[in-house]
Amino acid sequence: MDRDLAEVEREIADLRRITTTQQMNLGEQIAALEARAERLREEIARHPTAWQRVQLARHAERPRIGDYIAALTSEFLELHGDRAFGDDPAMIAGLGMVDGRPAAIVGHAKGRDTRENIARRFGMPNPEGYRKALRVMTLAAKLRAPVVTLIDTAGAFPGKEAEERGQSEAIARSLLEMARLRTPIVAVITGEGGSGGALGIGLCDVLLMMEHAVYSVISPEGCAAILWRDGSRAPEAAEALRLTAHDLAEFGIVDEIIPEPPGGAHRHRDDAVAAVVESVRRHLAACARRPEESLIAARYEKYRRIGRVRRGSAEAAGTTPAAGGQAE
């Protein structure tokens, strides 16, 4: 269906070009196609498949971190640099005033256009991005201010320099420190939750996820390429990976789904941003009432529970002797 939509949109663009270049009046045909495109868009909006949600989550017109920060804070101070190597424009971090109280806000920065996207590495951080984020989160803990993280990335950048400067170490340290950060952490997946690059700022007390956002261990394209050696089977992989907000709420990973305007966040950006801001403020207020010790203990319990295992018979494993497991 999204393929149909893309085709109709291409036809519309073609007709428009002809209208201008050939001076022909094709208004009627264009209007008919527009109506058809709109019907398709509504159909997709009502029941998007997993793959369509992936497209919505990646939509170029979706709100960006700057939109959320502007709506969430009355003033914002962006902080730069990891104090070790450099400043990563793919990650934004700073302090903002939320409901009259300071909070740290960190998140992936995708661009609005190609030029900004290239400057911001399409929101795919290098190690110094994670180190900057952690530096600001640590500052928040020191100031007893909560942390809001905004997640929207295809993943951590898989580059040569990223490896030389320890991408693994940067994310690993971020996870370790977020696990014991002595202040509340509210995380929102606003678009793409791409694997370790998303989780690197995603360990939290409350995980919010926009209705059409996705959160996955691997991109559907990557999954299809590995499993079937055929990246074009991504729609199938998207379905199999159970990466939608509803799937993840079912698994107990997502705490609240933030509804999007009909057709997706990009159709009514202000409404989408307002819904996120409302939810974040509500959860920040709730977290503020929780004592620090119970907060950290609850964070441990929250993640300690995630996963699906069962006790089986060790005999099935072959050479491992039976009764090898000890009950805890």
Next chain:
Amino acid sequence: MLNWLPRPKHAAAARRDIPAGLWVKCPRCANLVYRKELERGLRVCPRCGFHHRLSAQDRLALVLDRGSFVETDGDLEPQDPLGFVDEQPYPARVAEYRRRTGQAEAIVTGTGTVEGARAVVGAMEFGFMGGSLGSVVGEKIARSADRARDHRWPLVLFVASGGARMQEGTLSLLQMAKTSVAVARLADAGVALVTVLCDPTTGGVAASFAFQGDIIIAEPGALIGFAGPRVIEQTIRQKLPDGFQTAEFLLQHGFLDAVVPRAELRATLGRILRLANAPADPGAAGTGAQGWGEPTDRADEPPPA
């Protein structure tokens, strides 16, 4: 007590993932090596020093004191939360790897001693779905961290993994967070985590417990990194230099404490465990002179329940 781990040379004879044959071709120097000679030499090529991969079982037999290993949680099995089917259903794939490796999952955990020093240990089995971080691996590591915290024994993890397990989707990704909260608790309790990075250590495993170690060592030549070399080459559209993402490369860039040849691994770990041992009484740490000079004798402590 399960003293089921044989010495390396015997364990090697039972390996299932290597086709029968008297000679093995070394992937680095291409020399033919007599299999028995390779096994006797801890699976290090006698010609060029290439470290062939070790199974979890051989790894534990190599470093632990004979008869000291007690396995824990050996009966944990994965579920199939996604109902994942690629070329075959996920449970069938798991069953196949169980048969092929003789292991229940991609990690073996337990307790044991190295040169008399107690530790909680986990050894990953790369042969089991690429050592991927599924729910069982995450749970066993988290339990091991909790156990290390309870006993106040260092946690030693031998890492060999390609990363997350696709077949468990986002639940697999979040095992990175799960192991992190457990490692954070261990850290807060003042107990050390020692990680030994073996070939390969990449993806979500590298980006979580592998690099959360207080002391991190690696085997010579091990591939260690976040993204795989092919993905990087596709991204930057150029070939990576020789030796990129090897253990030696990471040592040079400051991300490892040491690269330790296999023949020295046991002695090195013994030294680490003696020096990075937490006081039995958490209050005794850093309280001044009384904490020094009197090494805690752990021999009297009861074995793990």
